[in-house]
Amino acid sequence: MSIAIGHFVVGAAVTTVVVTLFVPGVSYPRTVVLAGGGWAMVPDFHQVSPVARETLFAFHNSPWADLFLFHRTLDTLDATDSNTVAAVLLAGFILTTVVAEHRSYRTPTVVVDTYETYLDIETDQ
Numbered sequence: 001m002s003i004a005i006g007h008f009v010v011g012a013a014v015t016t017v018v019v020t021l022f023v024p025g026v027s028y029p030r031t032v033v034l035a036g037g038g039w040a041m042v043p044d045f046h047q048v049s050p051v052a053r054e055t056l057f058a059f060h061n062s063p064w065a066d067l068f069l070f071h072r073t074l075d076t077l078d079a080t081d082s083n084t085v086a087a088v089l090l091a092g093f094i095l096t097t098v099v100a101e102h103r104s105y106r107t108p109t110v111v112v113d114t115y116e117t118y119l120d121i122e123t124d125q
Contacts, residue, residue: 002078009093011040
């Protein structure tokens with residue numbers, strides 16, 4: 001089982017990539033990224049839940065937990081709760097964020113205009 005920060009940063013990094021590549025015009029992108037990190041931690045709710053711990057733990061160990069941004073897979077890959085793995089994942093998230101921020105600041109005006117004209121569902125046409 002990977003430690004919580006590992007799950008959070010994997011979820012946030014995956015969400016950062018999705019927001020950057022597929023929905024660049026989303027309102028509040030950083031909030032969406034934080035929500036993605038929180039989503040990746042949902043299967044660990046059994047650790048703090050006052051009720052139904054056994055049921056929640058069974059869900060945590062089921063393949064369905066991978067719907068929460070590869071939660072079970074990460075637990076399997078990092079079975080020792082390694083701080084080193086968590087630090088590498090955190091560094092990967094920081095790198096992903098830097099690349100996404102760099103890309104968003106360097107998006108050519110023509111791309112932004114095209115997106116707003118043809119793909120932005122909030123545009124009144």
